[in-house]
Amino acid sequence: MGKKIIGKNDIYLIGILFGVLLLMTFTLLFTEKSGNEVVVTVGGEVVKTFPLDKDTVYEIKGAGGGRNLLVIENGEAYLKEASCPDHLCMSMGRIRRVGQCIICLPNMVTVEIVGEKQSEDDYDAIVG
Amino acid sequence: MNKTGKIALYGVLTALAMILSYVESQIPAFVAVPGVKIGLTNIVVVTSLYMLGNKGAMAINFVRIAAVALLFGNAMSFSFSFAGGMLATIVMILLKKSGKFAVTGVSVAGGLCHNIGQILMAMVLLNTNSIFWYLPVLWASGIVSGFIIGIIGAMVISRIPLDENKF
Numbered sequence: 063m064g065k066k067i068i069g070k071n072d073i074y075l076i077g078i079l080f081g082v083l084l085l086m087t088f089t090l091l092f093t094e095k096s097g098n099e100v101v102v103t104v105g106g107e108v109v110k111t112f113p114l115d116k117d118t119v120y121e122i123k124g125a126g127g128g129r130n131l132l133v134i135e136n137g138e139a140y141l142k143e144a145s146c147p148d149h150l151c152m153s154m155g156r157i158r159r160v161g162q163c164i165i166c167l168p169n170m171v172t173v174e175i176v177g178e179k180q181s182e183d184d185y186d187a188i189v190g
Numbered sequence: 191m192n193k194t195g196k197i198a199l200y201g202v203l204t205a206l207a208m209i210l211s212y213v214e215s216q217i218p219a220f221v222a223v224p225g226v227k228i229g230l231t232n233i234v235v236v237t238s239l240y241m242l243g244n245k246g247a248m249a250i251n252f253v254r255i256a257a258v259a260l261l262f263g264n265a266m267s268f269s270f271s272f273a274g275g276m277l278a279t280i281v282m283i284l285l286k287k288s289g290k291f292a293v294t295g296v297s298v299a300g301g302l303c304h305n306i307g308q309i310l311m312a313m314v315l316l317n318t319n320s321i322f323w324y325l326p327v328l329w330a331s332g333i334v335s336g337f338i339i340g341i342i343g344a345m346v347i348s349r350i351p352l353d354e355n356k357f
Contacts, residue, residue, distance in 0.1 A: 067344040072295030079302060079333050087326045106317030161323050165316065167266065172316055 090161075097160040097175035100139045102132065105170045114139065114158065114175065124169025132173060139173055141166065200242075200250060207234040207254040208261075215262065226331045229301055229339055235279065236297050236343035241350065244283045251279050269315060270308050277307035293347065294340035301336020302329065 100112040105125050112118050118134040119142075130151060131143035138156040141164055151166035163174040191199070210230040217228070231254065239247035255275050259268035282300040285291050291299075305328040312321050 066292040067341060067348075068294040069292040071290050072292050072298070075291065075295045076298055076333060076337065079298065079329075083326060083329050083333070086329065090323070090326065103316070106315075163321065163323060165312075165321060167312075170266075170316065172321075 096137075096158060097162075097177045099176045100132075100134060101174045101176055103172045103174070112139075122169075122171050122173075124166065124171045126169065128166070128169030128171070130166055130169060130171050139175065140164065141173065145169070200246065203234055203238055203242075204250050204253050204257070207231045207250060208258055210234065211254065211258045212262065226328065227335065229304065229335045232278070232297065232300060232304070232336075232339045233343050233346065235275075236282070236293065236300065236339060237346050237350075239279075239282055239286060239296070240293065240343075240347045244286075247283070248279050251275050266315070270311050273311035274304040274307035277310075278304035293344035294337060297340030297343055298333055298336035301334075301339060302332035305329065305332040 098114050100114055101108055102110045102112075102120070102122055104122065109122070110120065112120065112132075112134055114134060114137055116134065117136070118132075120132045120134075122130040122132055124130055124145075127145075129143075129145045130141050133140055133142045138158045140156040141151045141154070144151050144166060146166055146168035148168070151164050151171070154164045157164060157173070157175055160175055160177040163172050165172050210233070214227060214230045234254075235247055235251050238250050242250075252275075255268065255271045259265075259271065263271075278300040281303040282296050285296045285299050309321060309325060309328060
């Protein structure tokens with residue numbers, strides 16, 4: 063058994079995993095919404111919030127002296143410059159939908175799009 | 191094989207895993223999502239899982255993660271590799287023990303769990319749920335890389351005439 067490269071069970075396993083992937087992708091695609099706020103966090107703490115419909119340029123001071131340049135333009139947010147070595151955050155592209163985010167791990171920076179407050183929150187606030 | 195031979199073999203395999211980690215860090219990311227990797231190191235982990243058994247694979251992977259973090263990484267990169275590597279190794283050991291899957295299936299589950307472990311660690315460290323948006327991409331890349339690594343691993347295992355019972 064150990065020497066066999068691939069068997070029937072393995073194909074089933076891969077098939078099921080791909081099925082779950084499709085399901086997940088569709089759920090995410092159908093529940094997506096355009097957001098209206100950009101939230102910047104450093105090390106899990108929110109440092110700044112911007113409206114998505116106003117063009118802005120902001121320098122984020124990340125952990126360990128790192129820097130990222132956040133640009134909000136035409137209702138989309140992206141990182142234009144970064145001090146981190148791999149610049150992965152810059153190549154993550156432009157984000158505008160609720161839940162989308164750009165992450166710069168070396169600087170511990172996240173830039174996230176959030177939507178309007180849920181009506182349930184307001185309800186809770188009144189009741190509570 | 192005596193104790194000295196075993197120590198030497200484990201050392202050589204750990205070194206090989208470390209070199210593959212380094213080689214892979216030199217390959218630029220093809221997708222702009224952190225964590226999408228080929229997982230070359232897993233060839234060593236999968237191979238040692240079948241040749242040296244559970245403890246061997248676990249030990250080699252753990253020493254490799256710690257040594258690579260000390261040499262090239264930092265506390266952050268250690269937490270990510272550790273979460274991914276250990277979850278992947280544990281799941282691979284369990285699947286192999288179940289006796290229902292061949293090398294490729296075990297490796298696919300390992301590749302997937304490696305990425306899930308890293309996402310969970312990122313959610314904890316960055317204190318955000320939004321990283322979940324990347325799960326589909328990392329899920330797919332885990333399956334594909336696990337599949338490739340599984341086939342390479344199976345070919346390596348069938349060509350090296352060592353078997354678990356000798357150790």
